[in-house]
Amino acid sequence: MQQLQLNLGTHFWANFADVRGSHQGLHPKALRLRRVWDAIANGIASVTASSPLKYSRPEIPARLGIGSRQFASTVYWLVVLKLAEYQQKYLMPTERGRWLFEKFDPYLEYAETPCLLHYWGLEPPCLMPSWWWLFNRLNHPEFEEDGVRSQLTKFLQTHTERRNPAEMAKKDLTTILGCYQRPESFAWGRGSLFSPLRLIRTTEIEYGKRSGKTGFYTQYSWASNNRGVPTQWIVLATVQYAKRKQTDQIPLAQLAYQPNSPGQIFKLGEDAIANHLEQAEGIELAFDTNNRLQAKISDSFQHSSNGIPNFC
Numbered sequence: 001m002q003q004l005q006l007n008l009g010t011h012f013w014a015n016f017a018d019v020r021g022s023h024q025g026l027h028p029k030a031l032r033l034r035r036v037w038d039a040i041a042n043g044i045a046s047v048t049a050s051s052p053l054k055y056s057r058p059e060i061p062a063r064l065g066i067g068s069r070q071f072a073s074t075v076y077w078l079v080v081l082k083l084a085e086y087q088q089k090y091l092m093p094t095e096r097g098r099w100l101f102e103k104f105d106p107y108l109e110y111a112e113t114p115c116l117l118h119y120w121g122l123e124p125p126c127l128m129p130s131w132w133w134l135f136n137r138l139n140h141p142e143f144e145e146d147g148v149r150s151q152l153t154k155f156l157q158t159h160t161e162r163r164n165p166a167e168m169a170k171k172d173l174t175t176i177l178g179c180y181q182r183p184e185s186f187a188w189g190r191g192s193l194f195s196p197l198r199l200i201r202t203t204e205i206e207y208g209k210r211s212g213k214t215g216f217y218t219q220y221s222w223a224s225n226n227r228g229v230p231t232q233w234i235v236l237a238t239v240q241y242a243k244r245k246q247t248d249q250i251p252l253a254q255l256a257y258q259p260n261s262p263g264q265i266f267k268l269g270e271d272a273i274a275n276h277l278e279q280a281e282g283i284e285l286a287f288d289t290n291n292r293l294q295a296k297i298s299d300s301f302q303h304s305s306n307g308i309p310n311f312c
Contacts (some may be wrong), residue, residue, distance in 0.1 A: 024073035025171055025178050027192035028081070028117075035064045036074040037101055040084055041093045082120050082307075088272040094226045096120065099308050107137060112230040114196050115266070119237055121305065122265045124244065129160050130172035135267075136259040149173050176200075177220060199223050199267055213255035225272040234276040234285065236309050237262035248297040251288070255295060 039060060061071040075091065078084040083097035094102075105113045105192045126132040133155045138148060149169050156165035179192040180199040201223050202218045241261055242250055252270045256263030263273055270293070277283050277295050 012082045020078045021072055021079075022171070022177055023076050025175055026070060026073040027175065028074070028077040028194070030065055030193055032070060032074045033077060033083070033193070034101065035066065036108060037078055037083060037093065037097060038069060039064060040078070040091055041098075041101075060157050072075050072206075080121055081117050082127075083117075095306055095307055104215050108193065111228075112233065114194050115233050116236075116309075118194055118197060119233055119265055122260075123237070123240060123307065124260055126260075128172075129156060130169065131176060132198055134173075134176055136264050143222070144175065144219055145173060148220075156257045197228070198226065200220060205251050215277065217297055224267045225269055226267065229268065231279050232309060234262050234266065234268070234273060236266060236274075236307075238277065238306060240282070242295075242297055248299075252285075252293045252295060 002259075023154075035235045061068045064071065066074070075084075078097070079086070079091070082094055083100065084091050085094050086092075100113075101115075104110075108114075119126060120136055122131060130152060133152055137155070138151070152173060153166045154170040156162060156169055160168075162168045177200060179194045180197055181202060182191070182195055182198050199222065201221045203219045203221065205219050206216050238250075238255060241255065242248060244260070252274055255261050255273050256268065258264070262268060263270070268276075273295075274285060276292065277285060282298045284298065285298060286294060288294050
């Protein structure tokens with residue numbers, strides 16, 4: 001796994017890691033994540049960094065009740081969501097993975113778990129360049145897939161070492177746009193782990209007469225200020241963001257609009273973030289000398305260790 005340090009602005013640095021393997025065009029599924037994580041935690045499946053698709057026992061995917069493509073995809077998701085990591089070329093459970101599967105939500109059943117995993121996947125160091133770009137750089141409220149794909153391709157050409165960034169952009173974008181939409185009622189069981197977040201909406205729009213085209217095209221839009229995001233994860237993201245900035249006082253505007261901020265990750269504005277933080281003990285909202293609303297984290301607030309909530 002090669003670390004890439006990127007300068008993405010005069011006031012911002014981000015670290016990506018080029019992860020071997022891919023999502024294979026498949027969304028993360030709760031049952032598959034649990035099964036493969038168990039296999040790794042119990043030493044049943046030995047997955048190396050140099051050969052992520054070779055197992056200590058070739059029959060492992062079948063024994064887990066999933067196909068080889070699903071197994072490879074799930075290994076990828078475990079890594080990018082920081083539930084597993086490579087240690088000396090072997091895939092091992094992380095502290096976060098053990099906390100999640102052994103203590104907090106063993107079968108990923110709680111309504112708040114998808115939001116937490118979404119946050120873990122996007123917080124620095126983000127291991128998913130396409131996801132990072134879409135949530136932190138694409139700030140248009142409405143967009144179309146073709147236009148976004150060309151912009152994403154340019155970003156991947158500059159900031160990753162993939163051989164075919166255009167193909168990567170196409171596959172990633174299709175997967176991302178599908179991950180965060182609510183599936184049709186007849187296909188609910190085939191939805192993504194992230195479907196409940198509903199961060200992306202779709203609208204079918206008919207081509208205008210001047211376009212010379214007939215039929216409809218799909219327009220995507222951000223579902224901003226989603227009330228379903230749990231306050232505890234906004235607090236976690238705020239505290240971790242402040243920790244990275246090495247400060248205990250941050251303007252609400254920064255928490256809403258800067259890269260890697262709670263607002264960008266969850267698509268929340270200043271008012272929505274303020275409403276969440278007002279409910280948190282140990283965080284005070286106050287105006288500074290320039291009449292800007294700020295969040296101040298008190299010294300008594302118990303900071304999270306390694307991104308794991310200690311207030312659940």
